[in-house]
Amino acid sequence: MYEKILARSFSRYEQRKLGYGAFFACLLVVASFCTVFKPYLGPLPILNLRMSMDSGLKMLMTNDASKLHNKDFTPPDNADGDLQAENRTMSSDFTAEAEKNITVEPETDAQTDSNALQPTSDQGDHNVTVLKPSLVDQAENISLPLVVENVTMTADQADQAKNTTMVQEVEDRGEASGTMKSEISCNFALPRSNSCNITGDVRVSGISGTILVPRFELDPSGENSRSWKIKPYARKTDQTAMEFVREWSVKSVFQPKEVPECSVTHTVPAIVFSNSGYSGNHFHDFTDTLIPLFLGAKKFQGEVKFLVTNYRLSWLNKYRKILKKLSKYEIIDIDKEVSTHCFPNVILGLTSQKELDVDPSMPPYSSQQDFTRFVRDAYSLPRSAAIDLSKDQGSRKPRLMIISRKATRRLINIGRVVKMAKRVGYKVVVAEGNNSANLAKFAESVNSCDVLLGVHGAGLTNMVFLPRNAVLVQIVPLGLEWLSDFDFGQPARDMGLNYLDYGVTKEESSLIQQFPADHIVFTDPYSFQKKGWFQFRTIYLDKQDIKVDVKRLQPLLVKAMELLHR
CATH class of the missing domain: 1.20.5 (Single alpha-helices involved in coiled-coils or other helix-helix interfaces)
Structure with missing residues (x-):
């Protein structure tokens, strides 16, 4: 129609x-x-989106419990009677087993924990294992947590990171192509020390004890707001040692107005460490500071600055030759610095591996002999090897140095020991082990010797100056067998020295004058260890002097001479 x-x-x-x-x-x-409505035939923009690893790596943990055992159990003393450090070192080690079960969470600005940090070696040290998102599920066997945070990583850097051993949390906003990238790496895994490695734009405020890291590209909320506190001394479980170590903070800054301007700009990295703790005790100077400092600084080949907190001029003067060998620059008393110092890289704290020793299986994969060679070089010591009596044909006598002690664990009949050693064929020198008045001169004296003999104590630390293939003879007081080998026996062997020990009998110990022969002090020293370090120390370290059986000691000195026939 x-x-x-x-x-x-x-x-x-x-x-x-x-x-x-x-x-x-x-x-x-x-x-x-x-x-x-025509279709888009180009690449989809969504394909360019990257998922931040931050969501998957908020907290990574590394199982380092295998290292948390009696290796941390050591409190030697200094040879002139510095019993304070000796009194304290081991007290914290009895709690090492309990430390294994502690889990530490990352801090925020509102809540920080001074005991939360544990050490990290820097990025170049390859100290920890990369945990990619696919491997996070494998990190089940945990003890102490390890957190490493990475800021503004490019795609190329992300690819490169796959071949490194740095655990990373990455935040890439795609906005920082023209800005300096910052990275904060803090290791919570090691049992002996705490440290952080900060790279990029790093600003150090000495007067406030704060290290500031600008991170303008990040959202200042949630995980990004975390901060850390750390005491840069390598004996973290010893509360007595750590009591007076100054605490430092590492903080991220998100607003430009909150960032202090650089008063002094440096072009080389910096290492922050403390002169507090047990500094001044010869054994602890090397164990807690000098060996860890060597491990952390040697890769810079002198191009590094030392920022010392709890600055002690007498300590720095005592070890100035070693410090100058590690750094070409003047040491900075950072606590007094009102100015803001800016660095491309700051390492806060030192990493300690073993007592008076180096673990070659850990970064930077150095050795105890590397350290002793470094020490001989720092003091320009002439002898790299001890006398070889098989070639000398009796034209020279081997030199024996006996370390004397004035306070505890004295060698009461040292005069008779000297006479016996001379009869055996040694040229004998007697010296105090903690000669801090002129360490360089004392190092030369030790280096001129082929055998070093002494009762267990900090004076034996001077074995670091001995030439290779020399002999260390340690007189082991009653009840200290385990401690003596741990503190000096194994380190000596790792130095390339020959090691002999002389175990004291109860008849040679002054304890026989204080307790009956069948007392538990003689029959079960281990029971006193279980009662705590302070009670153990009081009896076996403080109250014990030694009067050796010279006839029983003589064969050991003969054997030491035989070891020099190599």
Whole structure:
């Protein structure tokens, strides 16, 4: 019906014209539709999105419990009677087993924990294992947590990171192509020390004890707001040693107005460490500071600055030759610095591996003999090897140094020991072991000797100056067998020295004058260890002097001379 009405209203020509118009109108509509809704054939933008590893690596943990055992159990003393450090060192080690079960969480600005940090070696040290998102599920056997945070990593850096051993949390906003990248790496895994490695734009405020890291590209909420506190001394479980070590903070700053301007800009890295703790005790100076400092600084080949907190000029002067060998620059008393110092890299704290020793299986994969060679070089000591009596044919006598003690564990009949040693064929020197008045001169004297003999104590630390293949003879007081080998026996062997020990009998110990022969002091020294370090120390370290059986000691000195026939 409608078709008939439409046909009557238009002529045949008009109907044809109207049909053409409708056809072109339809084409125009179709073309417009295709233009507006045409498909996008290029790469989809969503493919360029990256998922931040931050969501998957908020907290990574490393199982280092295998290292948490009696290796941390050591409190030697200094040879002139510095019993304070000796009194304290082991007290914390009795709690080492409990430390294994402690889990430390990362801090925020609102809540920080001074005991939360544990050491990390820097990025170049490859100290920890990369945990990619696919490997996070494998990190189940945990003891102490290890957190490392990475800021503004590019795609190339992310690819490179796959071949490194740095655990990373990455935040890449794609906005920082022209900005300096910052990285904060803090290791919570090691049982002996805490440390952080900060690279990029690092600003040190000495007067406030704060290290600031600008991170403008990040959201200052949640995990990004974390901060850390650390005491840069390598005996973290010893509360007595750590009591007066100054605490430092590492903080991220998100607003430009909160960042202090650089008063002094440095082009080399810096290492922050403390002169507090047991500094001043010869054994602890090497164990807690000098060996860890050697491990942390040697890779810089002198191009590093030392920022010392709890600055002690007498300590620095005593070891100035070693410090100058590690750094070409003047040491900075950072606590007094009002100015803001800016560095490209700051290492806060030192990493300690073993007591008076180096673990070659740990970064930077050095050795105890590397350290002793370094010490001989620092003091320009002439002898790298002890006398070889098989070649000398009796033209020279081997030199024997006897370390004397004035307070505890004295060698009461040292005069008779000297006479016996001379009869055996030694040229004998007697010296105090903690000669800090002129350490360089004392180091030369030790280096001139072939055998070093002494009762267990800090004075034996001077074996670091002995030439290779020399002999260390340790007189082991009653009850200290385990401690003596741990503190000096194994370190001596790792130094390339020959090691002999002389176990004291109860008849040679002054304890026989204080307790009956069948007392538990003689029959079960281990029971006193279980009562705690302070009670053990009081009896076996403080109250014990030695009067050796010279006839029984003589064969050991003969054997030492035989070891010099190599």
